[in-house]
Amino acid sequence: xxxxxxxxxxxGRTPGPRMLRGLSWLVVRQHRGTLxxxxxxxxxxxxxxxxxxxxxxDFLDAAxxxxxxxxxxxxxxDGVGLAISTLSALPLLxxxxxxxxxIAGDQEQGTAQLVTTQSVSRRRWVATKFAWCYAAVIVTGxxxxxxxxxxxxxxxxxxxxxxxxxxxFDSTGPMLPALxxxxxxxxxxxxxxxxxxxxxxxxTLVFAAAxxxxxxxxxxxxxxxxxxxxxxxxxxxxxxxxxxxxDRWIGxxxxxxxxxxxxxxxxxxxxxxxxxxxxxVNNVYEYLGFDQMPAMQxxxxxxxxxxxxxxxxxxxxxxxRRPL
Numbered sequence: 001x002x003x004x005x006x007x008x009x010x011x012g013r014t015p016g017p018r019m020l021r022g023l024s025w026l027v028v029r030q031h032r033g034t035l036x037x038x039x040x041x042x043x044x045x046x047x048x049x050x051x052x053x054x055x056x057x058d059f060l061d062a063a064x065x066x067x068x069x070x071x072x073x074x075x076x077x078d079g080v081g082l083a084i085s086t087l088s089a090l091p092l093l094x095x096x097x098x099x100x101x102x103i104a105g106d107q108e109q110g111t112a113q114l115v116t117t118q119s120v121s122r123r124r125w126v127a128t129k130f131a132w133c134y135a136a137v138i139v140t141g142x143x144x145x146x147x148x149x150x151x152x153x154x155x156x157x158x159x160x161x162x163x164x165x166x167x168x169f170d171s172t173g174p175m176l177p178a179l180x181x182x183x184x185x186x187x188x189x190x191x192x193x194x195x196x197x198x199x200x201x202x203x204t205l206v207f208a209a210a211x212x213x214x215x216x217x218x219x220x221x222x223x224x225x226x227x228x229x230x231x232x233x234x235x236x237x238x239x240x241x242x243x244x245x246x247d248r249w250i251g252x253x254x255x256x257x258x259x260x261x262x263x264x265x266x267x268x269x270x271x272x273x274x275x276x277x278x279x280x281v282n283n284v285y286e287y288l289g290f291d292q293m294p295a296m297q298x299x300x301x302x303x304x305x306x307x308x309x310x311x312x313x314x315x316x317x318x319x320x321r322r323p324l
Contacts, residue, residue: 023128030111031129034098035136042140045086046147052079053151060158080160087148087171091179092208094137099187100200102133103315107195122319130188130312137184141177149173163293164244166216173294178301178308179215183208185311192315220246222296226289229282232275236283242290252279 028035056079060066103126105111149172152159161168170179186207191200225246230237232250249257256278263274274280288296 023125024132027128027132031102031132035132038094038098038136038140041090042143045140045144049083049144049147049151052083053147053155055079056151056155056158060155065158083148083151084161084167084171087144087176088167090141090144090176091170091183092205092212094140094180095183095187095208096201096204098133098137099184100191100204101197102129102188102191104191104195104197104200107192108197123316126316126319130315133184133188134181137180138177141180145172145174145176148176162244163242163290164219164288166212166219169219169293169297170215173297174301175297178304182304182308182311183211185308186211189311189315192318219296219300220244220288222299223288223292225286227284227286229284232281232283234283236285239289240285240287243285243287244289245285245287247286249284250280251282251284253281254279257284 152168152172156163156168159168163169169175183204187200187204190204190207191197194200194203228237228240229251248260250260250262251257258278258280262278263271263280
């Protein structure tokens with residue numbers, strides 16, 4: 001007499017239904033370490049941002065701010081600097097440690113060939129990986145960005161950074177999740193092309209660093225600049241206090257513009273003579289206003305999302321045409 005034992009009699013209970021099935025279950029199980037690490041970054045980062053905001057609020061309340069003006073930097077600058085630096089590095093870290101190895105690891109270790117020789121197509125396998133990776137990256141970027149924006153916006157005047165600084169601009173609003181998504185997609189694409197984990201991570205690191213420099217130069221082009229003219233000897237208008245200077249000139253009464261340093265002579269008499277000679281009467285200031293920041297961020301996020309779509313479509317096209 002033969003007896004066949006099943007899992008239920010051995011364990012004494014019937015296995016419950018899984019929340020995930022099929023490819024989703026397989027992808028999550030394969031990358032559970034990475035997903036848990038990203039979750040830990042999100043949770044610990046959120047706690048840190050909430051703590052730092054509370055710490056700054058207590059300090060400013062005790063110092064009598066905003067009724068009493070504070071000198072820069074504030075006592076909280078170390079915590080602020082660490083938060084800004086970490087958020088600035090987050091897209092790069094996700095690209096290098098999450099994006100680059102995602103498919104390159106399967107290619108190098110042979111997992112891709114094993115999975116795709118079954119009943120699963122290469123495109124479906126890669127698309128499922130994209131979905132879970134993008135979901136984790138978006139959640140992390142969105143949560144941390146929302147908390148940092150909640151901290152920064154009411155206290156921006158005492159932050160050791162201005163709104164147009166890349167570190168602040170890229171860490172608030174929709175920019176952080178968009179940057180995380182784009183650079184992760186770039187890392188995945190590089191991994192698919194290079195097919196080796198360490199090489200993919202190294203190239204992604206270089207690409208992300210170079211893209212960061214390029215993107216900082218792009219910020220000024222995300223919105224049309226404004227120009228204001230005011231008398232030469234007058235103080236700068238108050239509405240320019242939170243503006244980002246793009247360029248400035250000095251101008252004559254007939255509207256002719258000259259470079260800002262034209263009459264910067266060695267003596268006051270020489271400067272006055274230069275002003276008189278050219279008929280200089282106005283300062284002309286080209287700038288971006290703080291009120292333009294949301295539109296600039298959404299424009300930038302749209303560009304990055306479009307780049308993510310292009311990279312994702314390219315990878316899906318490539319894996320459907322060539323073996324992994």
